[in-house]
Amino acid sequence: MSRTSSHQGMRGYLRADGRKGIRNFVVIAYLVECAHHVARQIAQAHQTEGGQLIGFPGCYPSDYAHRVMEAMCTHPNVGAVLLVSLGCEEFRRSALLDAVEASGRAAKLLVIQECGGTRAAIGEGRHWVTQALAAAHAVETVPLDFSDLVIGTKCGGSDGLSGITINPAVGRAFDRLGDLGATLMFEETCELIGCQDHMQQRAVTPELGRELKAAVEKADRYYRELGHGSFGGGNIKHGLSTLEEKSLGAYAKSGTRPIAGLIKPGTRPPHGGLYLMDTVNDGPVRHGIPNINDTQTITEMVASGCHMIVFTTGAGSVVGQAVAPVIKGVSNSRVYQRLADDIDVNGGTIADGVETIDDVGERIIAEVVSLASGHPSKSESLGHQEFALSYKTYEPAGPACLPV
Amino acid sequence: MTQLVNMIILDEGDNVGVALRDIAAGEQARSANGLQLPAAERIVQGHKVALRNIAEAEKIIRFGVAVGIATASIPRGHLVHIHNVKSQYLNNDEDHYE
Numbered sequence: 001m002s003r004t005s006s007h008q009g010m011r012g013y014l015r016a017d018g019r020k021g022i023r024n025f026v027v028i029a030y031l032v033e034c035a036h037h038v039a040r041q042i043a044q045a046h047q048t049e050g051g052q053l054i055g056f057p058g059c060y061p062s063d064y065a066h067r068v069m070e071a072m073c074t075h076p077n078v079g080a081v082l083l084v085s086l087g088c089e090e091f092r093r094s095a096l097l098d099a100v101e102a103s104g105r106a107a108k109l110l111v112i113q114e115c116g117g118t119r120a121a122i123g124e125g126r127h128w129v130t131q132a133l134a135a136a137h138a139v140e141t142v143p144l145d146f147s148d149l150v151i152g153t154k155c156g157g158s159d160g161l162s163g164i165t166i167n168p169a170v171g172r173a174f175d176r177l178g179d180l181g182a183t184l185m186f187e188e189t190c191e192l193i194g195c196q197d198h199m200q201q202r203a204v205t206p207e208l209g210r211e212l213k214a215a216v217e218k219a220d221r222y223y224r225e226l227g228h229g230s231f232g233g234g235n236i237k238h239g240l241s242t243l244e245e246k247s248l249g250a251y252a253k254s255g256t257r258p259i260a261g262l263i264k265p266g267t268r269p270p271h272g273g274l275y276l277m278d279t280v281n282d283g284p285v286r287h288g289i290p291n292i293n294d295t296q297t298i299t300e301m302v303a304s305g306c307h308m309i310v311f312t313t314g315a316g317s318v319v320g321q322a323v324a325p326v327i328k329g330v331s332n333s334r335v336y337q338r339l340a341d342d343i344d345v346n347g348g349t350i351a352d353g354v355e356t357i358d359d360v361g362e363r364i365i366a367e368v369v370s371l372a373s374g375h376p377s378k379s380e381s382l383g384h385q386e387f388a389l390s391y392k393t394y395e396p397a398g399p400a401c402l403p404v
Numbered sequence: 405m406t407q408l409v410n411m412i413i414l415d416e417g418d419n420v421g422v423a424l425r426d427i428a429a430g431e432q433a434r435s436a437n438g439l440q441l442p443a444a445e446r447i448v449q450g451h452k453v454a455l456r457n458i459a460e461a462e463k464i465i466r467f468g469v470a471v472g473i474a475t476a477s478i479p480r481g482h483l484v485h486i487h488n489v490k491s492q493y494l495n496n497d498e499d500h501y502e
Contacts, residue, residue: 160422160450163467164412193493194469220493229494239422239450241464241484242491245471314450332449351424351449353409 009373011141016104020148021076022307022372024136028082030055032089039084042125049133052322054387061090064392067266071303073100075323080106080132087113147181152301152309153253156294159314160239161331163249166312166347171255172361178257183269186254187277189219190230194244195251202259207400211262219280226285234315262401264394265300287391295388308371318342320384325377327367344378411435415468420452420484444481452484
């Protein structure tokens, strides 16, 4: 049971801001959909070597999208950045380039309209990325401790066993990782509807407790007005009957420790502990569904500094993420047997009566250590690099959200 | 845990159990704490079974928490799901894919 105490294998890449990455990726980022094809062609040539594709499809300006893109491009797992712009979109590309350069990373801006079109841009981009990857691969690593790690958890395609098997096992792992000094976050206030009173009691201050509860109530109001909650056919097919039943299972991922703060996408937790991410727009219903899929929520946690994501599923998910590797756990052995190539941890053994929640929690921690030691997760080795970003609106958080 | 256990009761006050594996109609649903009842219909893994008669408008209690409201009386041993439960919050059980 004590294999987690030996983590000598964990190595990181030290960045100028003091953070350490568990990967040294070169990111290729398109700044509007019109530049997506060129960026994809550049990235595909380097997909197995650490060239990672991200981007924002919108042409209209968005403070939220800019914040997320800047956080991605200056993420500790990223060593160098190629920005791919069409040239006439409203993304503030010079500001992003300045921010990346100021972070001490190699950066280049490629403007398709200025460099001769698709063919010329792809050629120039591939040449730059080849050199950036060679430099990234030559960087020496430094030792990494649990206190250097930021880990997020997310569930997708939950079923009636999620809240009994894999999610409590993640909660157990989170308790242990937090005790070892890690920074942890859970998310999706719309999937915590029904848990707000319990969560309020776990806050480190009464003021934060009220903020946590208010964030869930905001989600409830928002989704009622939208007329569509985060609960649907897949959940129902696999045994969940209501949104609040799904919430109860999702909430188990957060473990039992006190909640240290409430953060918004792009906000970095100031110190170790457990944080809730507020994933719902502030203000009136605007830009439609807050997070269009699991990947956008994962992306928001990565924007807040997560080195890796622990993702749980019941129906079965295969996703990864472009900047932070994803570990996947499943709630039942039936789906594990069908998707064993894609799933890192089978929590169905708990329902089968052959393992305990503690046993599976230990296996999750072992996967965390393995990732932080440079070994790929299943989705990572299969080349998954999902990324999604759409329009949202946030107000700055109040002072009670991050108690000193 | 014995081979016979095929249902979990998460909290002693719960009025539903959760199937740990598929339970056939007429099969005994058995929990680790010794409770046993015949399943009146098929209960698929991860789905809920009524541990006692549940009246219409009564809350469905799982893990000590209300996770819905019965929209019909649910006899002991029957499946507890969207055909007889509604949300206390937002219902979106009309959205189906496939």
